[in-house]
Each structure stands twice: as structure tokens, then as C-alpha cells.
Amino acid sequence: DGGITQSPKYLFRKEGQNVTLSCEQNLNHDAMYWYRQDPGQGLRLIYYSQIVNDFQKGDIAEGYSVSREKKESFPLTVTSAQKNPTAFYLCASSVAGTVTGELFFGEGSRLTVL
């Protein structure tokens, strides 16, 4: 079945370590996104990519990095520079030029810094 797969679902990290969250989609979507979700706050956009080998910073890109070497994959690295990395991270994708601009989301990855 088509969809977006995020892994791992749960991840624990010690302070000072970089971690990489995986996001893979087989929907043939051009655009992919990373959001961060904190309790009582809306989704905040970290990075997005509308085409392979190109990506743009979102509203809270500091302390994060991404790559888009393949259409299907958009991994997110949470670096040690991110001051408060404990959060629920959501990856999404969309078809460029759809009528509604609907986002399709993965199941999320919960990162906890110990």
C-alpha cells in the first residue's frame, strides 16, 4: 500500500548526540516536509523540499539539517545544536499542484533527550 513510513517510532538520545530520523514515501509525491509537534502548540515547519536536491528552511530550522538525494526519501538530522529537541516529529508529503494542497502524514517519531 502507498504511504509514508517514519522510523524509528521512538528514539532516545543523550545530550550532545546527533540523531537522524528517517522518512520514506512511495506515493510518488514531489514535495516533502518535516514538522515538529509540541503539546498545546500547532505543528511548526522545520524544513521542506519541493524537488530532489533542493530544500528550504521552515520556521524553526535552527539545529536541524536535511537532505533530499532521492524523491522517496527526506531524512531529518537533529543536531546537538538544537536546544530543546524532545518532541514528536512528523513527516509529510504532497503532490505539487494539487487542487487542495493536501498533506499526507507519516505516523511520527517521538524523540526524547535523556
Added chain:
Amino acid sequence: GEDVEQSLFLSVREGDSSVINCTYTDSSSTYLYWYKQEPGAGLQLLTYIFSNMDMKQDQRLTVLLNKKDKHLSLRIADTQTGDSAIYFCAESKSSASKIIFGSGTRLSIRP
């Protein structure tokens, strides 16, 4: 600037109607969305409305848009336990624009 606001919690009795409200600030918003997030999962698009519409109905869901007041609401008729979730209001200027999300309203159902 762009901002979407909604209350954080709503509790309703099973079988009653739920009304979740949202206000947005960007008058150029063209697309307005309601997404549903079940516990521990990603978001799913529930319904959407274009800014040139006042109302959209889809089975138990009714979306009302007051463009003058920049107010969007989602009504769920005959609320069931399966409707327990967080509901996010969102808006964008076009299908290619960034989508701005509200903080989400957690809907809980009491017997």
C-alpha cells in the same frame, strides 16, 4: 502575519453535536482545512473548504466559514467515541503555499 487560533480542549457527551471553532488572521487565505490526529499517529485530512464557499457538508461533518470574521467551525453530528482525537484547523494561500496549523483542539467524549 499568519496565525491560526483554536481552543485547546472540548468535552461533549456521546450522541451530542461537537462544534470546534477556529479563527485565522490572514485574509488572503484561500484554502481552509480540518485535520484529525488520533493518539500517537500522524494527521489525516478530514475536510477542506475554499474561501469562496460558506458551508460544506460531508455526512456527519459540517464546515462553516465566515470570511468577514475570519472564523471557521467544524460541527460533528452524533459524536461517537471514535471521534476522540485532536482536530487541527489549518489555512494556506494556495495549493502550493505553506500550510499554517493551529494548536489543535483535543475532543474528548463522555458517556
